[in-house]
Amino acid sequence: MKIICVGRNYTDHVKELGNSTPKEPVIFCKPDSAILQPRNPFVIPPWTKEVHHELELIMRIGKVGKYIEPKYALSYVDSISVGIDFTARDIQSELKKAGLPWEKAKGFDGSAAIGRWIKGSPNKKNYEIQLFKNNDLVQKGNTRDFIFSIEELICYISQFFTLKSGDIIFTGTPSGVASVEAGDELICKLDGNSLLSLSIR
Numbered sequence: 001m002k003i004i005c006v007g008r009n010y011t012d013h014v015k016e017l018g019n020s021t022p023k024e025p026v027i028f029c030k031p032d033s034a035i036l037q038p039r040n041p042f043v044i045p046p047w048t049k050e051v052h053h054e055l056e057l058i059m060r061i062g063k064v065g066k067y068i069e070p071k072y073a074l075s076y077v078d079s080i081s082v083g084i085d086f087t088a089r090d091i092q093s094e095l096k097k098a099g100l101p102w103e104k105a106k107g108f109d110g111s112a113a114i115g116r117w118i119k120g121s122p123n124k125k126n127y128e129i130q131l132f133k134n135n136d137l138v139q140k141g142n143t144r145d146f147i148f149s150i151e152e153l154i155c156y157i158s159q160f161f162t163l164k165s166g167d168i169i170f171t172g173t174p175s176g177v178a179s180v181e182a183g184d185e186l187i188c189k190l191d192g193n194s195l196l197s198l199s200i201r
């Protein structure tokens with residue numbers, strides 16, 4: 001399976017990182033080794049001094065598709081949940097400055113934390129996602145604020161990458177990204193339901 005991630009899909013997050021609003025989705029991939037196994041802590045790698053949490057709505061693909069039309073896109077989604085796209089921001093900034101690919105900063109082991117799946121394809125436009133760090137609400141977003149809709153993302157991604165059953169799409173983070181420290185406890189919610197909790201080590 002593969003993990004496809006969308007960057008810059010909320011205007012408020014585009015602004016906070018000083019990026020420009022994209023004309024088409026920004027996409028990148030993480031390898032399957034990036035998946036943080038359930039109930040494992042997230043261990044900050046020794047080669048970074050700044051790992052950010054990026055709370056995101058995530059989707060799991062249920063069937064093979066290529067050049068998927070927006071009107072059929074939702075039927076390709078098997079389940080939804082929330083996840084964290086952990087990002088070594090210091091490394092990413094260096095790579096961006098040098099015009100180099102982001103993979104080391106985005107695709108490292110454990111960088112894809114995945115919540116408990118809720119079966120079914122998305123059936124509304126306004127999913128609310130929340131991230132609590134040590135019981136404080138630090139990130140919240142609503143999918144009605146997406147720059148590109150779920151249908152547009154699936155259509156766009158499937159032009160380049162054949163989507164297969166089990167593939168996971170991270171749909172981008174709202175504002176509020178910040179560093180995690182050893183000892184932090186994170187909880188991610190979808191419409192108020194806790195679907196992912198993990199410790200930072």
Ligand code: MG
Nearest residue numbers: 054085172173
């Ligand atoms: Mg992200």
